[in-house]
Amino acid sequence: MTYESKTIKLAMNDGKIFDSILKLYEECPDDEEMVLIELLILGDTISFKHENFFLALQSLRQHLEDKHIQIMCNGAALNVYPSQMQLSMGTGHLAYKIKFGEPARLKDIVDIFEFDNDLRFVKIEEQFSYYIRWLKSLEG
Template identity: 30%
Template structure:
């Protein structure tokens, strides 16, 4: 079991520190997030999918994780998802193919993290895919 800390940010309240636990002892990937007496669980084919489920339940509360898993311009590759459980993501730049130097861990954070909703992150990923053929 792996453990991480993640900051949850909001426009209306002070940041919350959450504890994240990853479980990969069954056919599904399971993530638990707990903070301030609240607990959320997500399961999926990989950890990115499981964490996205938790993020969708945090969004109505006005909370967004301050980590690369919730960064507008980050997304896992198919290979990362199938072989690595989706814990490694790529920083994405429109019109530029993602490279090994662009790999980041989903629960890492830095000054460039721009927390986004699951839908906005997916929309940027789709836009990035479409931009690869443009010159």
């Protein structure tokens, strides 16, 4: 089964940052309708499957948050969120960098597994709250 391998940074709540390997499978070995992500962390493998990579990443993030670990990739940034179209088409690898009062544009598309140093990485709840506030900012 083929996969794409990404090196990602993880931040412990004591401030230590270390690299880890993330494997991305566009087809889960036991269910080709699903994607699979596997994180190799401290000798363990943690895996999550979902309909798209963004949702699988959120499951992984929740697991890590429970252990006080912050994943540092674009998909965990405060102002990065996928559109419904990005989630329904393809594998959910892409999302928009969003700014209050401005609609998302093509030039704002990022790969959720890449690392942009000037982004702030946050918990799922804070990211979702920012996304909702951004949506409301477009109404006015």
